[in-house]
Amino acid sequence: MHILETMPSRPELIDDFVASLLVKIDQWSVDEHTAFNIKLSLHEAIINAVKHGNQLDPDLSVQVDIAKQGGQLVIQVNDQGAGFDFTSIPDPITPENLEKLNGRGLFLIQNAMDRVEFTDQGRTIKMMKFL
């Protein structure tokens, strides 16, 4: 089973889009804690793609590809932006960053998933979670 969905870069659509993806993921009988982490990671990756990747341009889209491969869920979120340097992301839990209002999304993903990779110059994030 493979899920492939696309949405325009409109922030007001993110919550409903994620909810629709979770309904489809639910077929794989994911436990409650894992489901929370998957939901969190999808939310954060799509927010990043819409806001930072596609710069809120509604003509650009975000594609989400979800597949179960063996015992793990593989989620890829792709934007159409300019990419970014994923090797120099500030650590949000250092004292100087702790009170900043932005910069936690990727950190949350890295803690919620078992493995995270970037490809296509940062336009695609690949997130893996053992079920």
Added chain:
Amino acid sequence: MKILVEKADEITVVILEGELNVDDSILLRNSFLKVLKEGAKEVMVDFEKVSFVGSAGLATLIEMMQLLRKAGGKLGCCNINNNIRGLFEITKIHKLITIYDNRSLALKSF
């Protein structure tokens, strides 16, 4: 998300119901700015009926804490489920905002 604001002596209790995601964080921020404008100094957010918080929700809570601190007040949170408490801990937000197990303990200790 539903947001209910109650007063318990000098403490303003903000009771949330639903998910604190992108859109709902804006709703919470607007409700909070309203209670701040009305003079609230001590604000307790009750998470008993909240099932999800994302980075937008965490950012809103940090902003609330900062605005209250600037006004000489403080922010606390209570009744947080284990998944959400985990987010507070890995992001170290629990070092900025005091977390109480339940509302009655929160109101006694705040």
